[in-house]
Amino acid sequence: NERSFIAIKPDGVQRGLIAEVISRFEKKGYKLVAMKMIWATEEMAANHYDDLKGRPFFPALVKYFASGPIVAMVWEGPDVIKTGRKILGATNPQAADVGTLRGDFCLTTGRNIIHGSDGPESAAHEIGMWFTEKECSAYSRSIDSWIVADN
Ligand code: GTP
Numbered sequence: 001n002e003r004s005f006i007a008i009k010p011d012g013v014q015r016g017l018i019a020e021v022i023s024r025f026e027k028k029g030y031k032l033v034a035m036k037m038i039w040a041t042e043e044m045a046a047n048h049y050d051d052l053k054g055r056p057f058f059p060a061l062v063k064y065f066a067s068g069p070i071v072a073m074v075w076e077g078p079d080v081i082k083t084g085r086k087i088l089g090a091t092n093p094q095a096a097d098v099g100t101l102r103g104d105f106c107l108t109t110g111r112n113i114i115h116g117s118d119g120p121e122s123a124a125h126e127i128g129m130w131f132t133e134k135e136c137s138a139y140s141r142s143i144d145s146w147i148v149a150d151n
């Protein structure tokens, strides 16, 4: 079953959007398999975004991501990486569709409230960086067969 790393960034926590973000993924049908609040150091933030090292906005991004506690989560379900990115909306909130989290709650790229893995490799890397295997609960819900068909 596919998993994605989703994190509510410090601005999302400060603005009281934790429940809103969780609610969107939960109502869609995805399963929350790990969650914790953690205040990342700048070193952790730089490691998390190491693919963006060298970009002009990288120092600001690292400061932003480490500016307060985040809510780190792992969500599981069919196509959760790609569909999760659709739930977040475009990186630049001004380009994000209304109905997406960024389209509904953000104004600028530098304060876009949430992170989502962009592919299977980054999802595996990010989940491994923020969670141990023991912290990810593999469990079934009695409602699962009402959400996902076998075929
Ligand atoms: P994440 O889910 O956070 O990884 O965003 P993304 O995958 O939609 O975009 P990307 O990985 O390219 O950039 C990571 C983050 O860097 C963005 O979400 C923004 O918070 C920040 N960022 C990207 N481009 C800019 C920029 O031009 N200016 C500023 N200030 N921040 C940027």
Ligand code: MG
Residues within 6 Å of the ligand: 116, 118
């Ligand atoms: Mg990204």
